[in-house]
Amino acid sequence: MKNLISTSFLIAITLLGFLSACKQKERLQTPRRVTENSTTYLIQDSVLIPMKDGAKIHAIVVRNAKIDEPTPAVLFHTIYARKNDLEKAKMAADHGYVGVVSYTRGKGLSPDSIVPYKHEASDTYEIIDWISKQEWSNQKVGMYGGSYVGYTQWASLKHKVHPALKTIVPSVSAAPGIAEPMENGVxxxxxxxxxxxxxxxxxxxxxxxxxxxxxxxxxxxxxxxxxxxxxxxxxxxxxxxxxxxxxLHPTIDAYWQRMIPYKADFAHINIPVLATTGYYDGGQIGTQYYLREHTKYNTNAEHYLVIGPYTHFGAQAKPDTHIFGYDIDPVAQIDITELIFDWFGYILKGKPKPDLLQDKINYQVMGANKWGHAPSLENMASDTLVYYLNNQRSEVAFASLFGSGNNGKDVHYSLSEEPVNLNGYLEQTIDYSDRSNLTWNSSGWRNIVSDSLMVGNGFSLVTKPFDSDFELNGSFGGEISVTINKKDFDYNVLLFEQTPEGKFFALALPYVGRASYVLDGENRQLLIPNKKIKLPFGIVRMTSKKISKGSRLVVVVNGIKAPFTEINYGTGKNVSEETIKDAKEPLVIKWYGESYLEIPVKRD
Structure with a gap:
């Protein structure tokens, strides 16, 4: 009898637990009606979506109460869980979709541990699968969002494309291992x-x-x-x-490759993509990576790009009209959020394609107040200007901050259309043990348009004035020829237009590279001290600007020693383990005259 009572008690407890769970599920899943500005929403803001491995993902679902038939869904999957994310879901509902905002596992109401990046490929795919099985879904899903949210869209495509996913709109996309937390290895x-x-x-x-x-x-x-x-x-x-x-993973190893589509993974991605980024967006490296690899491995890729003079945040929503001292052209002042929903209308509802998308690559030409359109990145330009580093002083002098090369003296050198002295060089010395001036070696810019040039301890090189207008369209390329007395070093290259009025216009964010990763991002290749090596550029941010008659191009090259990035002391050890004790003798860089830049241009 005692055992029978115990068994009955356990059954009763289990049944109560089951009923409690059912009530909890009902509480979480039953939508509440909320009316705002004459629109009634059906809101579920506490949904927990089960994953196959037992994890639970917190999601918010918002529908327009007037729509009583299955509808396309717009998904925004993010690690940036905020209390006001309900508004994002409402915005999708206002455009006639089911709005879904979901969070990285562990975020919001999810009971799991917070782990960025690692589970997004499987979790995002399963969220799409869950959406497709809901009674309000017509099995059509679109995704959008920027930065990490751009990454989660690409992660969902890592292994295969879910049949319900019809398009992604990744803005300023993160690309772990490629564009963050390191950039070209730094x-x-x-x-x-x-x-x-x-x-x-x-x-x-x-x-x-x-x-x-x-x-x-x-x-x-x-x-x-x-x-x-x-x-x-x-x-x-x-x-x-x-x-x-x-x-622990400074190369593009399996750790990073598991997080994103990599090489042949892009071949199966056959849905339309619309990407947005900016010339002054740190995330442009990631956006470029996905575009180049997608079109490389899938020659039929329907991949559109919209790019203009936008920052990381401006390229996700509505750009500021004034950024870093530059007033962007009126035609560049578009509403990217509305462009995204126009795209969803085109893909998910059969509406006309947005007018701006006249070709695959759609770029705003700064200073010309117009948009350019091309079928590929390569077709943005019709010609290439080639310039060689020249260790002869330039006939032009211009103002600089903190001097230029040669121990801080105000000296500037030439960029020549033909090599002048292949074995000639500019020599730079960087003492990594000297921390007396925290910013003495910084090269960069504070404003897009400036009266002066920050060269640091590097070198500035300048072309002759141009005799006609042209467009500079795309990413510069070429290679740097150097010798160093150590096994590795980090460096940057910056590109400016010096206008006829003497202003300096920063054409893009700086290129940053680590010499030992330039030839192979998966395998570190240390340099042989004092042996010349040619280093091609990795991913360089693209830009587009009208270069005026009388302007010059100015290039700044420099080794990196600053408080804002990892410091590479050149021992060949894992850079994150090096200390100032590894500095020893100063780094000596010889920048040779066979170094050259390729500048993509388009002339009328």
Whole structure:
């Protein structure tokens, strides 16, 4: 009898648990009606979507109550969980779709651990599958969003395309292992606080992340003390295991390849893609990677690009009319959010294609107040200007900040259309043990349009004035020929237009590269000290601008030693393990005259 009572008690408890779970499921799944501005929404903001491995994904679903037939869905899958994400789902509903916002596992109401990147390929695919099986779905899904959200769209295509997924619209897409946390092999400091931002709680740790002074102080303390890059969290006093885990993978190895479509993975991606980015977008590297690889491995890829003078955030929504001292042309002032929903109308509802998309590549020509259109990146230009590094001083002088080469003296050199002296060189010395001036070696720009040029301890080289107008369209290429006295170094290359009025116009963000990864991103190839090597450029940000008659092009080259990126001391060890004790003798770079740049141009 005792056993029978115990068994009955267990059955009763199990039944109560089952009924409680059913009520919980019903509570989570039953939509509530909310009316705002004469529109009634059916809102489910506490949905937990089960994954095959037992994890649960928090999702928000919003429908327009007037639509009582199966409808296409628009999905926004993000790690940036915010309390106001309901508005994104409502926006999709306002455009006649079922709006779905879902979060990376562990975020929002998900009970799981927060793990950026690693599960997105499978989780995003399963979310699409869940959407396709809902009674309100017509088995058509489109995805959109920028940065990490752009990445999750590509991740969903890693293994195969879900039959219900009809298009993706990735803006300023992250490409882990390719464009972050390193760029052409160089790790960037601004990724350090990002892991705290997204992983410290179920939403976002805005208090810590937006404490800019804290991170600036950390960068400067790390730089001044010269401790190892992988010891930054010890210096900070706050563990950052995800940051350190990524430092263990400086090459594009299997760790990164599992997260994104890689090489032949692109061959099966046969749905239309619309990508957006900007000339001044840090995420342009990722957008370019996906575009180039998609069209390389799938020659029939229907992949559209819209690019203009936009920043990382401007290229996701509505660009600012004034950025970094530059007033963008009126025709560039488009509403990218509306463009995205016009695209959804074209793909998901059979409406006309957006007028702007006159060809696969749609680019705004800065200074010309017009859009250009081309069938491919290569077809943006009709000619190529080739310039060689020349160690002869230029006949032109212009203002600079912190000097230019030659121990800070105001000296400038020429870019020649023909090689002048292949074995001639400009010699630069960088003492990694000297931290007396925190920014002495910085090259870059603070504003797109400036009165002066920041060259640091590098070299500036200038062309002769042009005798007619032309468009500079695309990414510069070429190769750098150098010798160094160590096994590796990091460097940057910047491109400017010097206008007839003497202004300097930054044509794109700087190119940053690590010499040992340029030839093969999967396998590090150390340099042989004092042996000449030719280094082709990796992914270079593209741009488009009308170059006026009387203008010159100015190139700045420099080795990197600054508080904002990993410091490569050149020993050949894992760079994140090197310290200021590894600096030893100064780095000596010889930039040879056989170095050249290829500038893509289009003439009327």
């Amino acid at each position: 790790f960037m400091n601004f990724h350090y606080p990002w892991h705290h931002y997204v992983s410290n709680n179920k939403y976002l740790d805005t208090t810590l992340y937006f404490n800019g002074q804290r991170w600036r102080d950390l960068n400067m303390e790390w730089y001044e003390k010269g401790v190892a890059y992988n010891a930054m969290d010890s210096l900070d006093g706050l563990p950052n295991p995800q940051f350190n885990e990524r430092l």
